[in-house]
């Protein structure tokens with residue numbers, strides 16, 4: 001069972017290679033565990049046993065198990081992440097991931113291979129073609145088994161391509177999104193796993209003043225109210241990396257809806273601090289008005305695959321040493337800036 005009674009202090013990262021797993025273990029041992037981090041969300045590019053042809057990286061079952069051992073030793077929960085529905089390209093406006101490349105019938109919006117922004121962002125899989133789960137479920141199960149996790153993060157962020165293919169055209173994007181949430185949730189529940197997802201597709205971009213990456217412009221957001229499918233036991237990672245001077249209405253919206261919410265920050269310390277300050281206001285309102293959900297803690301994110309050099313700089317920045325201005329240093333500075341405040345957080 002995923003213990004929600006302790007403040008969530010999490011670090012999310014991409015890891016693409018088996019060497020990257022060692023870099024992450026070093027980061028955990030040298031910095032994250034001593035600083036009281038209790039959750040790692042690892043978005044691993046896996047070398048699958050079940051479907052080697054759909055592998056997206058070099059991380060083997062044994063590497064993930066090694067990471068699980070290191071986490072267990074330090075009392076850290078390891079939550080694996082497999083991007084579902086959206087983010088099915090190897091990079092923005094890149095080529096589709098191997099599963100979609102080898103199964104073009106799953107591609108929601110086929111575009112020319114050289115298509116670039118603004119013709120395409122990330123590919124999505126077709127939300128009406130449930131054959132995709134014949135491949136996705138074994139992949140999820142393999143990752144879950146390797147990591148011995150109690151919760152699984154299914155991504156679901158930044159879906160742009162939906163209700164576009166001949167199978168989906170004319171269908172309600174919110175209904176397509178909600179059914180995808182339920183399919184994934186039911187599979188995890190069957191395995192005794194709780195579900196985490198990014199919250200952006202459940203937010204009305206125009207109403208909340210968010211851009212179309214951190215909130216939805218494509219008709220999916222009404223899924224927020226499809227409670228029988230988007231069930232309130234799902235843990236929501238509500239990410240905002242830009243500064244929103246008028247606040248972050250999504251945090252209280254999710255709490256009012258009954259969710260356990262994790263504000264998720266990235267690389268700009270001022271923005272991260274601003275967001276966390278607003279999240280604490282939402283926590284005050286939650287207690288004052290008895291809203292059903294709650295603020296669970298904070299998630300720091302890192303979107304560059306780890307290697308030793310990157311971790312070296314991140315560690316330096318976390319210690320307050322000169323580390324430059326690259327992303328590694330920025331992520332480290334965010335943790336350093338927020339650390340004293342996060343330590344005071346109580347659920």
Ligand SMILES: [Zn+2]
Nearest residue numbers: 126127165168
């Ligand atoms: Zn479709």
